[in-house]
Amino acid sequence: MAKWTPKHEAPEPLEGPIVPTIIGGTILWFVLFLVQLPFYGWFDDRGHAWWVWTCLAGTGLGLYGVYFVKKRDTAIKRAAAAAEDAETPAAE
Numbered sequence: 361m362a363k364w365t366p367k368h369e370a371p372e373p374l375e376g377p378i379v380p381t382i383i384g385g386t387i388l389w390f391v392l393f394l395v396q397l398p399f400y401g402w403f404d405d406r407g408h409a410w411w412v413w414t415c416l417a418g419t420g421l422g423l424y425g426v427y428f429v430k431k432r433d434t435a436i437k438r439a440a441a442a443a444e445d446a447e448t449p450a451a452e
Contacts, residue, residue, distance in 0.1 A: 378429050386422025389415050 393415035396403065403409045 382425045382429050389418035389422055393419055
C-alpha cells in the first residue's frame, strides 16, 4: 500500500511587517522571563524551573531572529532595487 501524498503547489509565503512581529515576540519572551524570575524558587521546588529558562532561550532565539529578518529584508530590498535598475534603460 503506497502512502498517499497530496499533489498541489505550496502557497505563497505571507508578507507583512515581519521585523516588528519578531521584535514583539522577543519582547514578550523577555517580559515573561522577567515576570517569572522572582518566583524561581517556587518553580524550582515544583520541578518547573525549565519554564524560566525556556523564556530566556526564547529571548535569545528572538534576538537572533531579529538579526536574521533584518538581513533578509535588506537583501530583498537590494534585489528589488537591482531588478528595477535592470529594467530601466540606460540614458545615453
